[in-house]
Amino acid sequence: MLALIVVREMITIHNALIRGLTSIYLQCVNIEKSPEDTPDFVAFCKIWGESLQEHHEMEETDIFPFIEGATGTPELMKSTVEEHRAFDAGLADFMTYVWKVDAGEEKYGGQKVKASIEAFAPAMHQHMVNEIPALLALDKYSDKVDWEEYWKKKAAEIFEKKSSDPTAKAIGLPFVLSCTDATFEDGVHPWPPNFPWMAKMTTRYYYFPQHGNWWRFGPADSAGQSRELPFARAG
Template identity: 35%
Template sequence: MPDLQRSWADGPFGILSTPEKPSDDNPHAAIYIATEMTLSHNVLIRGLNSIYRQGPFLPPPSSPSFLATDITYFLFFTQAWVKIVHHHHGAEETVFFPELEKFTGDGDAMKGNKEEHERFHAGLEKLDEYVRNVKAEDWRWERQKEIMDEFCGVLYGHLKGEVETLLALEKYDSVGLRGIWKKTEDKAKGDIKLPGMFDTILPMVLGCADKTYEGGRHAFPPFPFFVPYLIDWWFAGYHRGAWRFCPCDMYGRPRELLFGE
């Protein structure tokens, strides 16, 4: 946990620990994949926590310190969080899960995970609809929290449980599993041309990726060194006000939340 004086993005949903140990020189692919998945999930969790931690402290329209621009940026920050959740799970459903089921010969290997996606999908859409359409003057944190409370517990349980599902794959061939993970990574790289990738998804990911996590031993996200500079100095500028709500800067350095206890 970063040594910050104000509330940070380590709660209310706990940050996950990786299963891979520093002494693991060449871990089985199941452990490697579970570790990479944990790092991805922690990005989603930090974004989620940042919403929960800051929402209650945004001055409402009835407050003398109310600023419509702050609410507008916070709403976009929430939209960006929904977008990175969809992007993450899209890669799983189109490549990772089908390839795993084919590789293991078990068509139900990821059935539980897919069912969990369905359980919180409607809640994500409901949240996205609210933050896209509500006007700053009509926004209420209590209403946004009510929508989020309906599905975020299930989402968090899924993010934790999926890591355990992946670790159970250690009984399968490591080389074959690595190949499946590479296909998934290639799919994610191919998404680089998707609308909103550079000005929304990547700034959100970078702003929720803590480089000090577990002693800074993880190179995550695995981008070339120049990418954070490119995003920060060019693409992040399109929605700069929204990225103020991120728990880290574009270089993965934790910082105090803009609004907090």
């Protein structure tokens, strides 16, 4: 059933991205009080944005075209893609600023980051909420598409790609881990979904510690347990 195959994975990814942005928002102002920690925080911000952009690119260039082709329904996912466009500009502004700070071209300003997030976060959050029922509605096409078989192949493809990409292994997967609450809904949303047990352990015990100074800004430790944010703002 699609609800158990695709939707559960999307919930895990969406929750990680929402938690990551929430963590950035709660810490972006107070981090200014600790200039020595700011570069690590900026790296976390950059990886968050790049992860979201990669997620949407995969949807628009791979997953959604497959869905539309397999169901024989052109533009079936058009409204979902239009929701991406609703906050593209705001996300681009955020990322441009973060990249410039990371490159030393601009000075970090917590209030600027905060205002940037406030400009695009509502539309982003609404999209991520809307996308789940949109995917659930695809169950009516189960007579045309074997969703289970498709997602097994897609998960294997994603795993193979990330396994052969040093950056994905050392940065992408640990980032997701740092924003995944393993206790959410009694742990029914595994991290990462459909990944082999050994890959999870390698990420947790080998790759995660390599940039632990970045992942400390995430809301979860390497075991997926919630933790206090080091620079969370008061109130």
